[in-house]
Amino acid sequence: MSRRTLAGGLAIAAALTLTTLPAAAEQSSLRFPSAKFPLGTRPLPTKTMTAVTQGIDLYDVKAGTSTDGYTVTVLMPSGRDYGTLPTAETKVAEVEAAGETASLQKVIRPGVADAPSQTVYMVRVGLWSFKDKKKAEETAKTLKDAGLKVKVDYLGDDGLKTTGPWDVKVVMIDAKTFRGSYVASLGTSVAKRETVSSMAKAGGAVVGVNGGFFNIHTAAALRGEPVGTSVVGGKLLSEAVPGRSAVVLRGRSAKITELKTTVTVTSQDGTKAEINGINRAAATDELVLYTEEYGAKTPTGGTDAVIDANGKVVGLRVSGAAVTAGMRVLHGNGLGAEWLNEHVWQNWTVKVDTKVVDLRTKKALKLTPDLNVIAGSVGLVRNGKVKITAKRDGHDSMNMILRRHPRTLLGTTRNGSLILATIDGRQPGVTVGANFVEAAQFMRWLGAVQAINLDGGGSTAMVVANKLVNRPSDGSERGVGDALLVLPK
Structure with a gap:
């Protein structure tokens, strides 16, 4: 299809550049926090602010230092890097039989709002500094030659204690001074994946971030399909995963909630x-x-x-x-x-009836042309308090809750301002990402009273004025299912 799936179906061709705004436009009610960075040892961050357009500021934030090194992790029979105590003890014996010394590490995955804490055990061999990764790889090869399944791990990815570093981009959109609007885009079609840069350029967006998860478990040609609710220009294009977090966009307002969809046909x-x-x-x-x-x-x-x-x-x-x-x-x-x-x-x-219901208010949303919806993945903050709903949203694993990954985050403040953030990760020595608890703490620190986690990992991308401002962990920007676009009007 030649037309793009963007609210209103129109491509705004305005060229946008970073500019210094007049003093009147700088009277924002939204302020970047002055308190210490909330992660790790709470270092003072360095930040650079750029006024993007009226009501929108971009912050380039860096914090922490690299002190983490490498270890070798022994995989369990399940293929996971953790297991029960008896299973882990068996692996310790196998490592020692191979002539290496193993350590047994107890790991507690923190409890979240809808899932209790979990205690597991990991088996690890050696500890090397950041510059000595090759030595870890040599030990891993020795263990593999002995018949063990192992991997080399960067300890900053664990989700346990770290000093960072973190490389973060934050866009703050002030409800009092912003005069644009928010829309969703699926690019040229639902089925096709497309980069945020491409969608932002075609839509004339001043800011764009990747949206929710897309279906990687379907045919390759169909993997742009959002997993969860997608409404573009008032038209339901993907059904809800019942109860999954979502952001409802209407004009210049953004609301985080949970949704349910029902579609019926009457002959x-x-x-x-x-x-x-x-x-x-x-x-x-x-x-x-x-x-x-x-x-x-x-x-x-x-x-x-x-x-x-x-x-x-x-x-x-x-x-x-x-x-x-x-x-x-x-x-x-x-x-x-x-x-x-x-x-x-x-x-x-035949008559097709479509209903999208806000599960917090129990009311149906009016499917008017100014309505757009993007599905999130995990609720992080609700009513100003950390409330991580990982199980409800299908992400209550050790890997998703505890380990650090790149994150794309969305939050709203008490006065309705919008905060968009990317925390880059999976780049040892450069930036470590965040786990769910850290992501929630970070959004509260920024002033969000409601916040959700969008898709992350290699999908994390932020585009400002047609420029990719973060560093995707894949090394280049990944095609994604949908995007949230901030339009200048």
């Missing part, structure tokens, strides 16, 4: 059915709705009903074709196909 004969998904691969016996924004063919092996803007069934076909402009396709396989064959006939009219 001309009065029969109703649940639509199981929107713009994603269909599972057995499902009904899935595809919109023109999908950008891929419907699945094969089922039945398609092609529906026009008025709900008229203009065609019935064997599935596996594209969705043409101005049309929707209701696809069914198995029981879903049987329902279509019985209740959706050529030239009949």
